Amino acid sequence: MLLSLTRLGYAAGAAALAxxxxxxxxxxxxxxxxxxxxxxxxxxxxxQAEDGMVVLEIPGTAEDAALxxxxxxxxxxxxxxxxxxxxxxxxxxxxxxxxxxxxxxxGTGGExxxxxxxxxxxxxxxxxxxxTEDGVLHMASKFVAAAGGCGAMQAKDPDSETVGLxxxxxxxxxxxxxxxxxxxxxxxxxHPNSNGMQLDINTAKVIPARYVDQMRVKRGGELVFDxxxxxxxxxxxxxxxxxxxxxxxxxxxxxxxxDGAKFAAQSEPSGF
Amino acid sequence: MTKFAxxxxxxxxxxxxxxxxxxxxxxxxxxPLLRFVPAKAAEGVEVxxxxxxxxxxxxxxxxxxxxxxxxxxxxxxxxxxxxxAVIDTLGSxxxxxxxxxxxxxxxxxxxxxxxNTHMHPDHVFGNAAFKQDNxxxxxxxxxxxxxxxxxxxxxxxNKMMLGDAAFEGIEIILPTLAVxxxxxxxxxxxxxVLETQRTAHTDNDLTITDTATDTLFLxxxxxxxxxxxxxxxxxxxxxxxxxxxxxxxxxxxPGHGPHAMELPEALTPEQRYLAxxxxxVRKLIKDGKTLEDATKTxxxxxxxxxxxxxxxxxxxxxxxxxxxxxx
Numbered sequence: 001m002l003l004s005l006t007r008l009g010y011a012a013g014a015a016a017l018a019x020x021x022x023x024x025x026x027x028x029x030x031x032x033x034x035x036x037x038x039x040x041x042x043x044x045x046x047x048q049a050e051d052g053m054v055v056l057e058i059p060g061t062a063e064d065a066a067l068x069x070x071x072x073x074x075x076x077x078x079x080x081x082x083x084x085x086x087x088x089x090x091x092x093x094x095x096x097x098x099x100x101x102x103x104x105x106x107g108t109g110g111e112x113x114x115x116x117x118x119x120x121x122x123x124x125x126x127x128x129x130x131x132t133e134d135g136v137l138h139m140a141s142k143f144v145a146a147a148g149g150c151g152a153m154q155a156k157d158p159d160s161e162t163v164g165l166x167x168x169x170x171x172x173x174x175x176x177x178x179x180x181x182x183x184x185x186x187x188x189x190x191h192p193n194s195n196g197m198q199l200d201i202n203t204a205k206v207i208p209a210r211y212v213d214q215m216r217v218k219r220g221g222e223l224v225f226d227x228x229x230x231x232x233x234x235x236x237x238x239x240x241x242x243x244x245x246x247x248x249x250x251x252x253x254x255x256x257x258x259d260g261a262k263f264a265a266q267s268e269p270s271g272f
Numbered sequence: 273m274t275k276f277a278x279x280x281x282x283x284x285x286x287x288x289x290x291x292x293x294x295x296x297x298x299x300x301x302x303x304p305l306l307r308f309v310p311a312k313a314a315e316g317v318e319v320x321x322x323x324x325x326x327x328x329x330x331x332x333x334x335x336x337x338x339x340x341x342x343x344x345x346x347x348x349x350x351x352x353x354x355x356x357a358v359i360d361t362l363g364s365x366x367x368x369x370x371x372x373x374x375x376x377x378x379x380x381x382x383x384x385x386x387x388n389t390h391m392h393p394d395h396v397f398g399n400a401a402f403k404q405d406n407x408x409x410x411x412x413x414x415x416x417x418x419x420x421x422x423x424x425x426x427x428x429x430n431k432m433m434l435g436d437a438a439f440e441g442i443e444i445i446l447p448t449l450a451v452x453x454x455x456x457x458x459x460x461x462x463x464x465v466l467e468t469q470r471t472a473h474t475d476n477d478l479t480i481t482d483t484a485t486d487t488l489f490l491x492x493x494x495x496x497x498x499x500x501x502x503x504x505x506x507x508x509x510x511x512x513x514x515x516x517x518x519x520x521x522x523x524x525x526p527g528h529g530p531h532a533m534e535l536p537e538a539l540t541p542e543q544r545y546l547a548x549x550x551x552x553v554r555k556l557i558k559d560g561k562t563l564e565d566a567t568k569t570x571x572x573x574x575x576x577x578x579x580x581x582x583x584x585x586x587x588x589x590x591x592x593x594x595x596x597x598x599x
Contacts, residue, residue: 064587064591159475238563
């Protein structure tokens, strides 16, 4: 009974998500879902795979599938501005992790990067697809052995999970060399980012999905990026990213979740 | 398989002083002869009587495998004049049946209680072996939620690692008696005091004291030799260990480690391990370092002190980082 409830919950949670890229509850382990995903996300556009324009760093084996650190880097030799970055985990219930649309404060003239922590539900390819100014798509991918990140309850202490929900920390870090035009930043938000696939055994009901779906980062009023997110991002979403130096290097971060709740924070003075 | 002598009472892995030896000898002389029950089959479960009527099986320092059948945590039972209580049931129905056979080699009193110290498979997956006894299954009131929400994943992983033969008969059996704060179970002539603990190793750790012998069963709040596994709160665990160090039990039984140990020394290595991780992780966070950085450096000074370090340590650091970055 318990297991059938869990399965039911899993399917119900997945079905409740009307996301464009949703492929169904669970992709079969041996099924190559990328061609379909690619078609849905980019149509017939060509993608240059592993051309060195984008680098994906993620452990080959995830120790904790609910909290896998992931970093996407754009090497310094790439001079173009960036249009967008989309991260996929092929076998996750919702394979799209996040899409970033970059604005004028994204920065150029150095290495750019974006890091977060993700849930990985199954042994899967993880992909980063970067769209450069010229409209060309570049992809880096890596296979990760990890299982049970999404269906598992990530909260080690569920009763404390919603304590302080919405608390944010935004920090900026100046470059090591004053001459570098690229700064980095960290955004943290206390949020369960629940995926609607966890069963509350006490009520025999699925814990409703509630996750951060939009984040807008601005530097001195100019857009660094807009992000669309999904529940493939781990509990207490955590981002590190770069932005371009400006006259005023303080950041404003606005976040909304799927319940329509809005959260906002400004960076602490840099270096703290 | 290692054999344990009947006098294997104090198993703290350190040199035994002359005083300790004399004390142990006196204790032995004053108590009825304690029993050692060897396994009947080559692959069976053997138990040692660490105090009158208190029997402990020492699990192996291994990951679950077809060979060990999930026999990788300590399991105990306490015999009263009326009935028997089992404390943890090993990691498969097969191993649970072997534990039951070991109990039946000692006593034919009814098995009235099956207590789980927390939700992890190596402590609860043998529960099914005791269904025939129609016992009360007892656990922390949060055990059902914790195990229930992880059941599918636990079953899948264990099916893969145990193989079909050792996985046979495993069922998720949740507590029929949920302990809110504390409860006392009467076994006849002795009682067990069960106390729920705050979030530490997990959010559903339960400790048990046998009042007749002053034996304290700590479950996985105490790891010895086997590296601790953090699935709750590092801050909560460290705080709880400070409290436990002040307890006056005659002996403690770890969830992984020797049959019996003494307070407060038994806790010292685990306190050092967790405190080292916490200190290293806090420094990395203060220096603006990332989770990835931490998984490569934090706590690695402890590597030679523990078995199975490479299997669990990075996960422990990950959990500690995610908790401590919000301080």
